[in-house]
Amino acid sequence: MTMPLQFSPEVAEARAAGRAIVALESTIITHGMPWPQNVETARLVEDEVRKSGATPATIAVMNGRICVGLSPEDLLALGQARDVMKLSRADLAACLVSGRTGATTVAATMICAALARISVFATGGIGGVHRGAERSFDISADLLELAQTPVTVIAAGAKAILDLPKTLEVLETHGVPVIAYGQDEFPAFWSRSSGLRAPLRMDTAAQIAASHQMRQTLGMAGGQLVANPIPPEAEISREAISPVIECALRDAEALGIHAKAVTPFLLQRIFELTEGRSLQANIALVLNNARLASAIARAMVGAAAA
Secondary structure (H helix, E strand, C coil): CCCCCEHHHHHHHHHHHHHCEECCCCCCHHHHHHHHHHHHHHHHHHHHHHHHHCEEEEEECCCCCEEECCCHHHHHHHHHHHCCCEEEECCCHHHHHCCCCCCHHHHHHHHHHHHHCCCCCEEEECCCECCCCCHHHCCCHHHHHHHHCCCCCEEEEEEECCCHHHHHHHHHHCCEEEEEECEEEEEEEEEEECCEEEEEEEEEHHHHHHHHHHHHHHHCCCCCEEEEECHHHCCCCCHHHHHHHHHHHHHHHHHHHHHHHHHHHHHHHHHCCCCCCHHHHHCCCCHHHHHHHHHHHCCCCHHHCC
């Protein structure tokens, strides 16, 4: 059985030339934002990567293939598709053999990026330990993926709807480096502040790239989580967003929302309660992560060529 990878012409050219490539997820398109902002944002993020000197590789499963890089037509079709599978490690293979359309979460994007030999991945926020996990055992596969797949993931921390202290504890248990970029505090997605100290801090893309390469040299499994705070002008303060999150969580519990449906429901409910402000912050942080990811990818290419 051959590897079911399909590279867009843009990504194939970048691979052949040894240029910097940044992987991008597709769940943000199908489950994270409403139409048409989902496709508009995906295009903005791809363009931001290009402007920052790297090649974007948005990843999704379509027609039984892992598409590494999407054409404009594929991106438009994905943004309007119905019944799209939300793919993690558990269901990636099943989606491929069934011929269904699937959008990749952080975990699945990491797997596909590693298969394509892409070392840097920009997203919004990772999944983590859900609130009430001591009863539900609801913990995102993203955390274990970071412990075993050698991709550096740039995110604005973990999604603020999660239990952030427990998320950091699980990452520590599994030996995942959590690196705050340019500050000592772990950011909280829409907010620069979480009230939690980050385990590590680095201030340059070159440092982060060197850390990734050193882990490879040492033969250490897993990747790195780079927690990149949202730009100050775009953030929603922790004091402002916390009561909104609590309200959305109560609504989800009252409606019996659970498992993979929880995060999309909460993001949509918070969008409604903030009258769209959360979406604008989300777009700003993803663009910010794309810029940093591009710088890290370029630093890795530069180091490899030296």
